[in-house]
Amino acid sequence: MPALLWRRLSAYGLTVLLFIMSQVRVRFAPSPTGFFHIGSARTALFNWLYARHTGGTFVLRIEDTDKERNTDEALRVLLEGMRWLGLDWDEGPEAGGDYGPYFQSQRQSIYDEYLKKLVDAGRTYEKDGAIWFKLEGERYTAYDEYLKAEIEKVKAAPVVIDDAVRGRVERAEEKDFVLVRKDGSPVFHFVNVVDDIAMGITHVIRGEDHLSNTSKHVELFNAFGVEPPVFAHIPLILKEEGSGKMSKRDKGALIEEYEERGFLAAAVRNYISLLGWNPKDEREKMDIGEIIDLFDFPGINKGNSRFDEKKLSALNAEYLRELNLESFTFLARPLLNQAGVVAEDEDEDYLQAVLGLCQPKARSLDTMSEMCAYFFQDEYTMDEKTGANISRKADPKVLLAEVLPILETIEPFDADTLKSALEAHAESQGQKVFAYFPALRYSVSGQGGGPDLLPMLAVMGRDRVVSRIQRFIA
RNA sequence: CUCCCGUUCGUCUAGCCCGGUCUAGGACACCUGGUUUUCAUCCAGGCAACAGGGGUUCGAAUCCCCUACGGGAGGCCA
Numbered sequence: 199m200p201a202l203l204w205r206r207l208s209a210y211g212l213t214v215l216l217f218i219m220s221q222v223r224v225r226f227a228p229s230p231t232g233f234f235h236i237g238s239a240r241t242a243l244f245n246w247l248y249a250r251h252t253g254g255t256f257v258l259r260i261e262d263t264d265k266e267r268n269t270d271e272a273l274r275v276l277l278e279g280m281r282w283l284g285l286d287w288d289e290g291p292e293a294g295g296d297y298g299p300y301f302q303s304q305r306q307s308i309y310d311e312y313l314k315k316l317v318d319a320g321r322t323y324e325k326d327g328a329i330w331f332k333l334e335g336e337r338y339t340a341y342d343e344y345l346k347a348e349i350e351k352v353k354a355a356p357v358v359i360d361d362a363v364r365g366r367v368e369r370a371e372e373k374d375f376v377l378v379r380k381d382g383s384p385v386f387h388f389v390n391v392v393d394d395i396a397m398g399i400t401h402v403i404r405g406e407d408h409l410s411n412t413s414k415h416v417e418l419f420n421a422f423g424v425e426p427p428v429f430a431h432i433p434l435i436l437k438e439e440g441s442g443k444m445s446k447r448d449k450g451a452l453i454e455e456y457e458e459r460g461f462l463a464a465a466v467r468n469y470i471s472l473l474g475w476n477p478k479d480e481r482e483k484m485d486i487g488e489i490i491d492l493f494d495f496p497g498i499n500k501g502n503s504r505f506d507e508k509k510l511s512a513l514n515a516e517y518l519r520e521l522n523l524e525s526f527t528f529l530a531r532p533l534l535n536q537a538g539v540v541a542e543d544e545d546e547d548y549l550q551a552v553l554g555l556c557q558p559k560a561r562s563l564d565t566m567s568e569m570c571a572y573f574f575q576d577e578y579t580m581d582e583k584t585g586a587n588i589s590r591k592a593d594p595k596v597l598l599a600e601v602l603p604i605l606e607t608i609e610p611f612d613a614d615t616l617k618s619a620l621e622a623h624a625e626s627q628g629q630k631v632f633a634y635f636p637a638l639r640y641s642v643s644g645q646g647g648g649p650d651l652l653p654m655l656a657v658m659g660r661d662r663v664v665s666r667i668q669r670f671i672a
Numbered sequence: 673c674u675c676c677c678g679u680u681c682g683u684c685u686a687g688c689c690c691g692g693u694c695u696a697g698g699a700c701a702c703c704u705g706g707u708u709u710u711c712a713u714c715c716a717g718g719c720a721a722c723a724g725g726g727g728u729u730c731g732a733a734u735c736c737c738c739u740a741c742g743g744g745a746g747g748c749c750a
Contacts, residue, residue, distance in 0.1 A: 367676070372675085376747085409677065410675070473684075504683060559713045651710075
């Protein structure tokens with residue numbers, strides 16, 4: 199059958215292919231917990247990418263069955279995180295769609311209806327007030343080492359999962375499982391499958407932590423007489439240090455954290471797309487259109503990957519450098535204001551001039567405040583080590599006293615003019631101009647490093663430079 | 673305890689399906705040098721890996737088996 203079908207399809211060429219592909223329906227089904235975990239974000243991203251790659255539909259379904267958590271706030275964090283990453287959904291909260299409602303808390307009647315199908319088919323039974331799914335197969339009782347109890351087990355036929363990432367996986371369920379709790383609420387495995395059926399989901403892309411449970415899901419699909427969707431179980435993201443998958447407590451685990459720290463969404467998105475997937479060539483920095491083009495199941499890895507903040511930062515730095523100065527300033531300003539480094543009413547031109555010096559060397563926006571605090575504040579800490587190093591060669595006060603008159607009078611106060619004047623002076627003293635540089639930098643910034651010195655002095659302006667040197671000498 | 677998945681430089685990975693082109697490529701990190709002040713940019717160079725064992729083969733990172741290790745699941749959590 200498939201061979202014949204394929205021949206047919208090829209005959210019609212691209213048109214038919216596009217038609218088939220447009221049938222793709224994927225979903226991201228988070229439960230709002232109050233934070234947006236990087237692993238969830240990556241799952242959302244892969245689903246979104248696959249939908250965009252195939253011209254399919256990306257559904258956002260909220261698994262909000264846990265009423266205890268602050269759902270309003272938790273939902274807001276989630277939706278905001280999605281938007282920040284640029285993951286727009288075609289159906290779901292605020293977007294609507296023909297398969298709603300998109301909140302599990304509002305789908306009870308659908309679950310009732312589907313449960314009835316299983317009851318009618320004789321695939322359920324009641325025990326301890328809960329409704330259980332009945333596996334098919336020979337039954338026996340055995341002691342379960344994990345449950346520490348004598349329980350009924352079933353020799354069910356193994357279920358075959360044809361996973362798009364892992365290939366053929368076989369697994370047999372051996373215990374009946376609960377569909378509806380004593381309190382009447384349906385469990386995850388049941389609602390997940392029902393929703394996927396009811397919403398016409400064709401591809402389930404999710405973390406490998408669900409792989410073992412997939413046999414339950416396939417049992418349910420079979421019981422409903424529905425062909426299961428294509429499963430694609432993607433590898434997990436492991437924590438940077440130590441063992442286990444990343445959890446919300448680990449550094450760098452939360453998407454909202456990156457937003458606050460001034461990371462660029464495009465950089466974060468690019469980085470997480472590379473966790474467990476790659477384009478099979480040497481490209482790393484890719485714009486989103488390129489990623490959409492290249493993204494597909496064969497490029498997804500099987501092995502788990504470890505989160506590496508350094509690599510994220512390096513990518514972020516690349517994106518940062520591409521920004522024009524206006525955008526860079528726009529993004530950096532709030533962080534600098536927040537850090538108390540830059541006053542709310544600070545002059546935009548001065549800020550931009552300073553950031554123009556710092557941008558080429560910036561790795562992330564959140565380190566910006568310490569990098570350039572001395573441009574804005576006259577009280578800055580003097581790095582002792584640098585001070586000691588400088589004094590070893592010559593008395594910086596003497597050197598500065600020599601050049602101070604030049605700085606006080608030179609016109610205009612710009613990098614080129616400063617350069618020639620300082621060079622001329624150095625020559626007259628039988629010195630190289632660089633002999634003066636460390637003392638100059640140290641006196642006006644307290645640092646041993648920073649942006650190019652002369653442009654830096656020019657940006658700071660005569661008044662600031664002169665008074666700082668005077669204070670240093672005194 | 674059982675089951676499932678995985679394992680290439682410190683890290684992300686290419687190569688594996690279709691065995692020779694692999695003295696295993698790239699990137700991040702790190703180290704060195706340069707960019708004739710600094711340095712966080714930039715440039716050049718360097719360090720560094722096929723988990724172990726057995727088999728198949730003229731030949732294995734690539735195929736098969738075993739072991740080890742890592743991860744996940746087994747809940748009236750999702």
